[in-house]
Structure formats: structure tokens, C-alpha cells
Amino acid sequence: MSLTAEAKRGLLRTMLRIRRVQERIESEYLKDEMKTPVHLYIGQEAIASGVCATLRTRDAINSNHRSHGHYLAKGGDLKAMMAELFCRSTGCSKGYGGSMHLVDVEHGNMGTSAIVGGGIPIGTGLGLAFQMQKLDRVSVVFFGDGAADEGTLYESLNYAMLKKLPVVYVMENNGWAVCSPTLTRQCGDNVFHKGAPDRLFSAKIDGNDPELVYETTFQAVERARKGEGPSFIECTTYRILGHAGCVAQDPKGYRDPAEIEAWRERCPVCAYQAKLVSEGVVDAQALAAAEAEIKAEIDAAFAFARQSPLPTAADLHQNLFCE
Amino acid sequence: MPWSRIKPDTNEPEYLSQDMHGSATHAAVTSEPFLQHSPGIRRISYAEATNEALSQALSLDPRVFVMGQGVDDPSGMFGATRNLHLTYGRERVFDTPLAETALSGIAVGAALGGMRPVYFHNRPDFLLLAMDQLVNHAAKWHYMFGGAVSVPLVFWACVGRGWGSAAQHSQALQGLFMHVPGLKLIMPSTCFDAKGLMLSAIKDNNPVLIIDHRMNFKQRGIVPEEPYTVPIGKGVIRRNGRDVTVVAVSHLVTEAFVAAQELAGEGIEAEVIDPRTLRPLDEELILESVARTGRLVVCDTGWKTGGVTAEIAAMVAEKGFGSLKAPIARVANPDLPTPAGYTLEQAYYIGKDDIRRAIIRTVRGQEA
Numbered sequence: 001m002s003l004t005a006e007a008k009r010g011l012l013r014t015m016l017r018i019r020r021v022q023e024r025i026e027s028e029y030l031k032d033e034m035k036t037p038v039h040l041y042i043g044q045e046a047i048a049s050g051v052c053a054t055l056r057t058r059d060a061i062n063s064n065h066r067s068h069g070h071y072l073a074k075g076g077d078l079k080a081m082m083a084e085l086f087c088r089s090t091g092c093s094k095g096y097g098g099s100m101h102l103v104d105v106e107h108g109n110m111g112t113s114a115i116v117g118g119g120i121p122i123g124t125g126l127g128l129a130f131q132m133q134k135l136d137r138v139s140v141v142f143f144g145d146g147a148a149d150e151g152t153l154y155e156s157l158n159y160a161m162l163k164k165l166p167v168v169y170v171m172e173n174n175g176w177a178v179c180s181p182t183l184t185r186q187c188g189d190n191v192f193h194k195g196a197p198d199r200l201f202s203a204k205i206d207g208n209d210p211e212l213v214y215e216t217t218f219q220a221v222e223r224a225r226k227g228e229g230p231s232f233i234e235c236t237t238y239r240i241l242g243h244a245g246c247v248a249q250d251p252k253g254y255r256d257p258a259e260i261e262a263w264r265e266r267c268p269v270c271a272y273q274a275k276l277v278s279e280g281v282v283d284a285q286a287l288a289a290a291e292a293e294i295k296a297e298i299d300a301a302f303a304f305a306r307q308s309p310l311p312t313a314a315d316l317h318q319n320l321f322c323e
Numbered sequence: 324m325p326w327s328r329i330k331p332d333t334n335e336p337e338y339l340s341q342d343m344h345g346s347a348t349h350a351a352v353t354s355e356p357f358l359q360h361s362p363g364i365r366r367i368s369y370a371e372a373t374n375e376a377l378s379q380a381l382s383l384d385p386r387v388f389v390m391g392q393g394v395d396d397p398s399g400m401f402g403a404t405r406n407l408h409l410t411y412g413r414e415r416v417f418d419t420p421l422a423e424t425a426l427s428g429i430a431v432g433a434a435l436g437g438m439r440p441v442y443f444h445n446r447p448d449f450l451l452l453a454m455d456q457l458v459n460h461a462a463k464w465h466y467m468f469g470g471a472v473s474v475p476l477v478f479w480a481c482v483g484r485g486w487g488s489a490a491q492h493s494q495a496l497q498g499l500f501m502h503v504p505g506l507k508l509i510m511p512s513t514c515f516d517a518k519g520l521m522l523s524a525i526k527d528n529n530p531v532l533i534i535d536h537r538m539n540f541k542q543r544g545i546v547p548e549e550p551y552t553v554p555i556g557k558g559v560i561r562r563n564g565r566d567v568t569v570v571a572v573s574h575l576v577t578e579a580f581v582a583a584q585e586l587a588g589e590g591i592e593a594e595v596i597d598p599r600t601l602r603p604l605d606e607e608l609i610l611e612s613v614a615r616t617g618r619l620v621v622c623d624t625g626w627k628t629g630g631v632t633a634e635i636a637a638m639v640a641e642k643g644f645g646s647l648k649a650p651i652a653r654v655a656n657p658d659l660p661t662p663a664g665y666t667l668e669q670a671y672y673i674g675k676d677d678i679r680r681a682i683i684r685t686v687r688g689q690e691a
């Protein structure tokens with residue numbers, strides 16, 4: 001499965017867009033206009049971008065507290081996302097959800113849980129629903145190494161293997177859960193990536209390589225569509241910024257600055273950009289044009305969010321139950 | 324089987340109303356003994372009523388499926404799901420791994436994906452493992468996303484009692500769930516309601532929890548064959564009375580009714596209300612009754628502190644204080660884990676006599 005130049009440009013464009021959106025949120029966060037805890041995706045862009053590039057609109061994704069990248073890569077509207085971060089009525093969740101609870105039904109994003117591990121069974125259940133209705137749809141679950149500590153992953157994987165559900169589990173091992181490194185929480189180098197190959201297609205890959213993420217997920221999604229069951233893909237990556245909020249809010253002293261530096265050197269966006277330039281797939285001019293377009297889109301989305309109405313006390317009691 | 328010794332099979336009492344048409348107030352004013360003596364009526368067991376509801380839902384709506392530990396085994400969840408898999412296949416009526424946490428989330432996901440799951444747990448005790456998905460996820464999914472998504476889901480669990488079931492197999496946890504906005508909570512007490520409320524729950528676009536009781540499963544009652552729904556959030560008056568309002572849930576409706584019948588001979592007329600749904604609660608029905616009687620006794624199969632009796636008593640104290648002529652009495656299980664030994668069990672569980680004493684105390688100001 002080799003990617004066309006067009007597809008490669010698409011991947012880079014998605015990564016770049018996520019990166020610039022995250023950077024803008026970071027740089028404006030201390031203005032206190034976005035009154036919601038943000039978990040930035042900087043450093044992990046290759047994963048959401050590579051995975052979602054293999055999916056169709058009607059395929060589902062399920063994500064976690066660090067959801068901006070997943071939402072955008074799956075086709076989410078930036079204006080609706082920014083309005084949600086500004087807690088406006090025009091937000092994707094009408095201001096009821098905030099940064100950790102993005103939704104986009106049109107693109108198969110059926111709602112985001114900020115309970116670590118909480119979305120894993122829900123994404124599995126979406127796979128069950130697709131299978132029962134004989135729909136040609138796949139469900140992808142994104143979660144972190146922290147969520148891999150939770151029992152829901154073990155229970156869900158077992159069930160997905162038992163029923164051969166069309167589910168792809170994408171674990172983003174960014175080395176950290178808040179301030180705890182993976183190896184203080186898990187014995188050894190993650191337990192799950194060595195699943196029985198006949199029942200679980202599993203792979204452990206460099207999550208900073210978008211083409212590898214794409215190719216691996218492509219195989220997993222093909223399997224799922226053919227009814228061959230679930231897959232588990234562990235993507236190694238790194239959370240370059242702090243757990244939540246902006247850089248100034250990240251406590252110092254829990255990780256080695258040299259570790260952060262080493263991963264900054266391996267920035268997936270810069271590396272992929274350099275690769276595509278050297279391959280002649282993009283040039284400086286095209287890059288500048290893409291940057292300008294993205295900047296304009298971000299400016300417009302922030303302006304839209306700022307100008308949008310806030311929900312009022314009259315909205316408080318809406319939407320508890322569905323009619 | 325021990326259950327036959329705990330409670331023999333019995334016909335339901337001749338309630339004022341079985342609310343065949345979902346109109347509680349209508350039944351209250353006509354005060355005709357309902358249907359019990361009509362010819363050609365069908366009396367079936369509680370399990371058969373629940374089973375019939377599921378069977379009709381499965382045949383009417385291809386999105387409905389039934390899951391849970393043992394739903395397709397020979398005992399079929401006390402009979403509630405027995406043999407459904409033979410008619411509808413194991414694709415739609417299936418056993419689950421012992422993984423309540425994830426399977427609850429899988430049910431939520433399946434609901435989001437267009438299905439209507441009915442997830443059976445044979446005991447509420449096991450729902451504690453499903454708490455994360457029920458409370459953190461299902462109950463919030465519609466609100467948290469501004470109405471963009473909904474979770475049409477039914478959870479069912481059946482309170483155990485007796486035969487040394489002990490502390491981890493007999494908890495009546497409705498108080499915990501009544502606390503949660505976004506969940507609907509149903510506790511039926513008759514065969515008619517077991518069927519009609521199950522069909523309503525499956526039709527509802529929200530997460531609905533049905534907490535049933537093993538005692539109810541010893542009943543036989545009048546149940547029409549065709550599918551029908553009983554409205555969620557509507558209680559019913561089971562007996563009219565001028566002196567005191569007794570609100571009782573689940574199998575305690577029968578206990579309260581029998582206590583009230585006995586007291587009629589002693590000059591006390593108790594009105595018995597079956598709320599049927601705890602959330603949303605039919606506050607109007609209770610307040611209207613208390614406005615007439617001026618007195619309230621609340622009975623629940625769960626614990627007293629912070630539970631259903633506390634909530635209903637507080638609601639009446641807040642909204643109906645002006646009607647009250649006596650302190651509100653609560654009849655609930657003591658704040659203790661359930662003991663196993665039968666002498667301890669006997670001391671633990673409340674029933675007809677406790678309700679009777681509470682009624683007398685409330686009406687006469689003293690127990691004798």
C-alpha cells in the first residue's frame with residue numbers, strides 16, 4: 001500500500017492544521033477566554049492524521065480527553081470546536097461539553113469521554129452495532145498508555161476478539177500519564193501488543209511516522225471490513241507539552257528536560273515536512289500557501305467563537321433527556 | 324428450590340386499579356374494582372409478563388437485543404428471558420462475559436450505533452461494576468453533547484432476598500441510582516406494569532434502569548396479550564383512603580396494601596400509592612393525596628439514610644408541608660449490610676407489620 005503524492009500532501013496538511021490549532025490555543029490560553037481544561041496534542045499529530053486518513057465519513061471514532069487532534073483529523077469543523085472551547089452555544093456540544101467532550105455525529109465522532117478508559121468499551125459497542133446491522137463501518141478507539149492501565153481495555157479486547165468486531169484499538173503511548181511514566185504503572189513494555197495473531201492483529205509502531213501509521217491502520221481497517229476482527233496498534237510517541245493547559249502551567253521537575261529535547265528533535269510535523277520536501281512532493285511555495293490558509297482558518301474560527309453567543313441560564317435545563 | 328419456601332406463588336391483590344390505560348387519576352375516581360372479576364381475562368406470572376414484553380419488543384423492532392449473563396441459559400433470568408434465544412436467535416439474545424464494566428460501555432456504544440440494547444443483570448449488586456458507564460457515560464451523554472446524541476438503553480436488575488443471600492446478593496440500590504440526573508428509574512410492582520413499563524423503557528430514547536424484585540416474581544396477575552405501554556413517570560393509587568397516604572415501592576406495595584386492608588377493620592383508611600417510576604417521580608400524585616389525608620408513610624426496600632424514603636419525605640416536606648398533620652414516617656431497611664442467617668434476616672427485613680405500625684403511629688400519634 002503505497003501512498004500517492006496527493007495522499008501524502010493530505011497527511012501533512014492534516015498534521016500541520018492540528019499543530020497550528022494547538023499552538024494557537026496554547027498561546028492564547030492565559031487570556032482565560034477558553035475556560036475549559038485543554039489537553040494539547042502537540043507531538044502526537046501523526047497518529048490521528050494517519051489513522052483517520054484510512055477511514056470513511058461513516059466510520060466511527062472514539063477519543064479521550066486529548067481529543068482535538070482526533071476530532072479535526074476525522075473531519076470535525078474547527079469553528080464548532082473553537083466555539084466549544086470558548087463555551088459558546090455554537091460549539092459542537094453547545095457549550096455543555098467543553099474541550100474534553102467534543103462530538104461530531106456527521107463524521108462518526110459519537111462523543112468523547114474524559115474518564116480514562118471510558119471510551120474503549122463505547123467504541124467497542126459501536127463496532128457491535130455495526131456488525132449486528134451488517135453495516136460496512138469500522139469503529140476506531142483512540143486511548144493513551146494510561147488508559148491501558150484500566151480493566152476496560154482488557155474486557156473490551158476480549159469481547160471484540162470473541163465476537164470478531166470491526167474495531168481498531170489505537171493506543172497512543174506517549175510515555176506519560178499526567179506526571180507518571182509508563183514504566184511505573186505497567187510491568188514491562190506494554191502487555192497488550194503481543195496479542196494472539198489469529199484473533200488480534202497487533203502491531204507496535206513508531207507513532208511519529210504518519211505513513212507507517214497510515215499503512216498499519218489501513219491493514220487493520222481492511223481486516224475489520226472483511227469481518228476478520230479487531231486490531232490493536234500501539235503507537236509510540238511523546239507528549240511534548242505538559243499534561244494540561246499551556247506551557248507556563250506545566251509543573252517542572254517530573255521529567256528530564258533532555259528527554260523532552262530529544263523528542264522535540266523528532267517532531268513528527270517537522271520531520272514529515274522535511275521528508276516530503278526532499279521527495280519533491282511539496283515545495284516551499286505550496287507549504288507557505290498551506291500555512292496561510294490554515295492561519296486564515298484559525299483566525300476565522302477564533303473570531304467566530306468570540307462573536308458567538310454564550311448559553312444562558314435558560315439553557316441550563318435543556319437536553320437532560322431526549323424526547 | 325428455596326424460593327417456593329420464601330414466598331409461595333400468589334395472585335396479586337385486588338387493587339383498586341391496575342391502571343390498564345395508564346390513567347392513574349381516572350382509576351382513583353371511579354373506584355371500581357378493576358377487571359378482577361371480568362370473564363375471559365388472562366392471568367400470567369410476573370416472569371411471563373416480562374418475557375412477553377421482551378418477546379414483543381424483539382419482534383416489533385429489529386434494533387432491540389437482549390444481553391446479559393445467562394439470558395440464554397435454561398433458567399433464563401428467573402424466567403424473564405427464558406427461551407427468547409430460541410425464537411430470536413443468539414445474535415439477538417446472547418450471553419455475555421463476566422465483564423460488567425466494559426459490557427455496560429459496549430451497550431452504550433451499541434445504543435449510539437443505532438441499536439436498542441436491553442442488558443440484564445441478575446442482581447443490582449453487580450451494577451456497581453457498571454456504575455462508571457451508567458453514571459459517568461450513559462446518564463450524561465445527551466446533556467454533555469448539547470443534545471447531539473442519545474443513548475436508548477435499558478438496564479435491568481433484580482433484587483434478591485432471603486435464603487441467606489447475604490450482603491452482596493440482596494442489595495436494593497435504587498437510592499444510589501435515584502440520585503443521578505439523566506437516568507430514568509423504574510420499580511414495577513404488578514405483572515401488568517412489568518410488561519407495560521418494560522415496553523415503555525425499550526421505546527424510550529434515554530437510559531432507563533429497571534430494578535425489579537425476586538418477591539414480585541412469585542406473583543400472578545392480569546395481563547393483556549397485545550403490546551401496550553405504561554407511561555414512565557406516572558404513579559397509581561392502589562387503594563383509596565382518607566386518613567393517611569402510604570407510598571410504597573416494588574413488592575412493598577402488596578405489603579402496604581394488605582396492611583391497609585387489615586386496618587380498615589380498625590377504623591383507619593389508608594391510601595396506597597405505587598409510584599412505579601422513582602425518577603421522574605410522580606410528585607403531583609403524592610402531593611395531591613397528602614393534601615387530602617394530611618399524613619404520609621413512605622416504604623422502600625432499600626436503606627433508610629439518603630435513600631428513596633428520604634427523598635420522597637423531603638419532597639413532601641418541601642412542597643406539601645402545609646398539608647401535614649403529623650410527622651412523616653419512613654419504613655425502610657436498617658442501615659446495615661444484609662445478614663445471611665435466617666433469624667438475622669427476619670430481624671432485618673421490613674414488611675407488612677412494620678408498615679402497619681407506622682400507619683397507626685402516624686394516624687393515632689401512638690403505636691397501640
Ligand SMILES: Cc1ncc(C[n+]2csc(CCOP(=O)(O)OP(=O)(O)O)c2C)c(N)n1
Pocket residue numbers: 065066114115116117143144145146147148174176177178239243
Ligand atoms: C478514570 C480516571 N482516572 C483518572 C483520571 C485523571 N486523568 C486524566 S488524564 C490522565 C492521564 C491519562 O493518561 P493517558 O491515558 O496516557 O493519556 P494522555 O494524557 O497521556 O494523553 C489521568 C490520570 C481520569 N480522567 N479518569
